[in-house]
Amino acid sequence: MMARGGRMGYVGRRMRSRAPAASRDFGLFLDVDGTLVELQETPADVVVGESLKSLLVEVSRRLQGAVALVSGRSIETLDALFEPLEFPAAGLHGVERRSASGARRGASYCDSALAGARLALTAFVESHPGTLLEDKGRALALHFRLAPEFETGARQAVSAVVRSLASGYHVQEGKMVLEIKPYGFTKATAIEEFLEEAPFAGRTPVVVGDDLTDQAGFRLVEALGGISIAVGHRVQGQWRLDNPAAVRRWLASIAALP
Numbered sequence: 001m002m003a004r005g006g007r008m009g010y011v012g013r014r015m016r017s018r019a020p021a022a023s024r025d026f027g028l029f030l031d032v033d034g035t036l037v038e039l040q041e042t043p044a045d046v047v048v049g050e051s052l053k054s055l056l057v058e059v060s061r062r063l064q065g066a067v068a069l070v071s072g073r074s075i076e077t078l079d080a081l082f083e084p085l086e087f088p089a090a091g092l093h094g095v096e097r098r099s100a101s102g103a104r105r106g107a108s109y110c111d112s113a114l115a116g117a118r119l120a121l122t123a124f125v126e127s128h129p130g131t132l133l134e135d136k137g138r139a140l141a142l143h144f145r146l147a148p149e150f151e152t153g154a155r156q157a158v159s160a161v162v163r164s165l166a167s168g169y170h171v172q173e174g175k176m177v178l179e180i181k182p183y184g185f186t187k188a189t190a191i192e193e194f195l196e197e198a199p200f201a202g203r204t205p206v207v208v209g210d211d212l213t214d215q216a217g218f219r220l221v222e223a224l225g226g227i228s229i230a231v232g233h234r235v236q237g238q239w240r241l242d243n244p245a246a247v248r249r250w251l252a253s254i255a256a257l258p
């Protein structure tokens with residue numbers, strides 16, 4: 001699991017599972033679904049166990065609180081998943097953010113400009129069994145994990161809906177999911193904001209993620225001399241861990257620091 005030698009950079013898609021040696025200097029930016037916990041059939045099926053919660057508390061303690069969750073979920077949903085813990089967090093791929101001091105930006109609300117989109121996508125899922133609409137208030141995610149045969153139809157429906165909206169929204173691709181969200185926010189914009197504040201400022205930023213939306217964060221921290229860790233084989237980082245279990249073992253190496 002630990003790094004052998006200092007070789008960095010891409011070594012192709014067959015690169016074996018390895019991650020950098022634990023350091024107290026890290027500021028961690030962790031994706032949740034597919035990174036800390038395995039993907040489930042639907043987002044509502046995901047449960048965060050007590051052992052993961054206590055692991056993150058230990059890691060956060062070692063890093064003076066410099067552990068943030070950076071997810072496509074809303075901050076409200078993250079808090080419910082990790083209850084009673086409330087981490088510094090970016091929700092909806094950077095649209096919302098809560099700093100380590102608790103300050104909130106881009107609070108959750110139901111965006112009425114998405115009302116028509118909501119209706120159209122609700123009609124789509126009703127006529128395409130197995131597809132699922134996840135309403136995040138300010139973003140809408142259409143999942144087709146349980147009905148991959150409807151991918152083409154889902155793409156057409158989402159494209160049509162986005163075209164019908166005023167500018168200011170775009171489609172974020174994910175694993176078996178298409179998401180309509182406000183334009184101009186990414187996980188990278190949220191991480192940049194964290195890096196200007198305590199306790200993240202001055203630390204080595206480390207981004208761990210498994211999906212396309214995490215790549216913006218990877219490229220940002222790579223440019224800043226930080227570290228990117230891809231989980232699985234969908235995205236490219238400087239390092240790679242095979243799955244969430246490997247991520248949790250790597251986090252345990254940070255928790256075990258003296």
Ligand SMILES: [Mg+2]
Nearest residue numbers: 031033034211
């Ligand atoms: Mg993910």
